[in-house]
Every structure is written in structure tokens, then in C-alpha cells.
Amino acid sequence: MISIENLSVRYPDGTLAINGLSLEIKDGESCALLGENGAGKSSLFKAILGLLPIESGKIAIGGVELTPKNLREIRKMAGMVFQNSDDQLFSATVEDDVSFGLRNCGVPESETREKCASAMEKFLVSHLKGRSPQRLSDGEKKRVAICATVITEPKALLLDEPTAQLDPRARREISELIGNLNLTRLIATHDLDFAKKYCPTCAILRNGKLRARGATSELLADGALMLECGLA
């Protein structure tokens, strides 16, 4: 589903964020992306969705290569839930925000309203529809952000630290919500319990490179690897 070949990404200030990374995420796979702060997890997500220019290498989603021409198609196939929901939710009301993606896809207004109502009900945010997203709790914001992303029915979902800044109950609820999504998922997280429970496979990044790839339970059991990658 997501294919990354020898990818290098450099920020405008010259910092090399991703350095020759290759990674393959299979259709339906739920893969945790682990690594210490600055390992390149968020940069990888931004590069996959064309928010950061690629220096070299290739990215393809569902067989469609990321090029300026295919950007729209790529963004239809892959949705991203940002680490900070405040960066993602910007509309006047929750309902407006949830329907934003559908409207951009040119979905007719009546259908948009129907889909929006059904998605909000599914993600238990119907009661928030008239509220301003800025004034919700972190757990509610995250729920709305996920709802707003999956409403366009992407084939793959990139989640950047979905359980960060949440209290234990909200973390449990959001984790279950993500676990129940029937999508290809690539989840950047520092929450190792979450990774163990909801991601059968994982990829560990270090200094912008892929350091390890395999079954989550096996890699997390490797104490030396965890220590080396700043995860223990």
C-alpha cells in the first residue's frame, strides 16, 4: 500500500530529516513507527503527503507515485491525523471541520451532510457538532480530527502521536477507536504499550534511517535495540 524507496528529505534550512529510507507497508497492515524525538517520524509523514519536498527517492501509495501531478490523488488515498489537533482543526464548528474534506472532494452538499452526520455519530462527536473545535478537550479534539480525516474514506491513515497529551481514559478510548479502523495504518508513537497492543508490526527510525523492521513484540523485547534508539 505504501512504498518508500531510498527516500531522502531535507528541510529548507539544510537539515537532513530522512536519509535514504526504504519502507514497505502492506495493504491492511497496522504498523507502528517508533523512534526518539527528531528521528524523522513526522518528517516522513509530511513527505508521504507531499508537504515536504523530496530530495531523492520515491514514494508511492496504492501504486500511484508521489509527483506534483498526482498530489491530489495521493492525498485522497492517504489521510493524516496531526500530532497537534489545533493545527488540524480550524473551522468555526466541528461540523464544518468534519465536512471540510468532503467539500474539497466536490461531494454534493446533501451527501456531505448525510455522510458528516453518520461519521459524527460513529465517532461519538454528534453532540459537539455546533461547538468550536478550539474549545474542546484534547480527547474530543483528537476524536474529531480522526473523524474529519477518515470521512473521505482514505485507503491509508497516517497518525502522528495519536495518544500524546491524553489522559488515561481518553488514551484508551482513542486507542480502541484507532484499533477498530479497518484501514492500512502507519502510526508514529512513543506509547509502546499502544504499539504492542494495536500494531502487530513496527519500524524503528534512527537519525532519519530505518534501523529495524519486524514484529512489534520481538523488536520491543530487544533491550539493546531499544536503548540504542532512545526508546528505553
Place this chain on the structure above:
Amino acid sequence: MSASKTGKFGASLANLRSLESLATRDTPLHRISPTIKIAATFAYIVAVVSFGVYDFSGLLPFAAYPIIVASAGEIPYGLLFKRTLIALPFVAFAGTANIIFDRAPVELAFGLKITGGMLSFAVLILKTLLTVSAVLVLAATTPLNAIASGLKRFGLPCILVLQFVMTWRYLEVLIDEAERMFHAYVLRSPDGKFVKFKDWPMMAGQLFLRAYDRAERVYGAMQCRGFDARRIHTHNIRETGGEIFGLILFAAACAALRCFNLSAAVGGIFS
């Protein structure tokens, strides 16, 4: 002290959102096509600003429009009046010159006399109150996206419509960032007072950089959900025959009130 100042940011945001939340109500006025409402507002503003500098009485009947629309749209008069007052200091400052330089006496009804400067100043203030309140009632009865759709239907270039929508959206981002910076500042300033004058340039610079960064991230999130600045999405709107007829009637009424001084005629009956 700091708590009350902190609350002001929240109040600013609430103020900013109050019109938007009013615009989501469902009244017959809210259901009118945004194109019609924009055209009506435009016709009204053109009529109001076209009055002469001393024509105070001619303007008075136009005050009925924001009052009637506010009533039909269930907009609280107090909120509308308070928001209208925001523009007054700027206009009052600009109009002060009239009072100073135009001292020729002008006769009003019932033999009252004031200077031309005073009268033109009053006309300027009234014009401001009327035009600003007309725009505010439009904003309070029409959601932002609908206004954007209406502007696009009038053939306004996409880039200008986008600029209008984004400016409004980023105002929230700016206030939100200012609030965070202010919290961080007052919590580490020994006397816990408002930002010191010497720190204003630094705060303003930082605010710009932070708001810019945040706006970039917000824009990234929008792009991830299919937003394309060249193809800004707007609703498909159509006007009914009745709405168009109503607009023609309204424009004709504005034109008639512009040409015929209703206040003077009514005053003439009683004098």
C-alpha cells in the same frame, strides 16, 4: 490582574465567533441566498454613502434596515450596536477636522442652528453606523462559506475570495497564539502585569513568527484534506425568482429613499 487580562483574549475570541455562531441559525432571513443578501447590502451601502455631507435627515429612514434585519434574523441589538461602535473612534478621529474647519452656520428644523462641521461630523458618524451595521447583519445572517460562495458567484476571482476566508480564519490563529504568549509572559513576569512597553517589539515579532508557523501547519493540514487554493470549494447557490424580485424591490426602495427625503416630508406634515 493577569486573570482579567487573560480573560480578554477569550472574550476577543468569543466576540469573533459570536457573529459566526449567529450565522448558523435557521430563520427565513438566514435561508435567503447569500448572493441576494450581498447584493442588497451593496445597494444599501451605495445608497447611504451617496448622501451629501449635510444630508442628515435624508439618512434617517435608512436606519430601519439594520433594525428590521436584526429583528428578523434574531440578532441581539446590544451585540450589533457594540460591534458597530468598534469603527467609530477611527471615523470620529477623521471627522474632527470637519468640526474645526467648517464653521459656517447651518439651519436645522425648528429654527435650530449648528455649524456645518458639526452637521457633517454627525452625518459621517451616522453613515458609519449604518454601513457597518449593514455589513454586520450580513455577517450575522450568512455563514462565512456562504458569503464566499456568493462573492464567487458575483465573479470575484478565487484568490480574493480565498484571501477573505483565510484572513478571517487566521485572525483566530493570531489571537490564539497571542493568548499563549501572553500566558507564558505574565506567568514569568514578577509583577504579573500586562506586557511591558519595552517588550512589545519582541512580543510582536515573536507573535508574527509563531502565527506564521502555525498558519503554515494549518495550511498543511488543509492540503492533506484536499484543499487546493486554485479550486476553492464553494456551495452551489441559486436564487429563486421571488428572491430576485425582492432584491429589485429593495434596491428600488433604496433609490427612492435616496431621491426623496422622507424625513423632511414627514417633518413638513407636522410643522
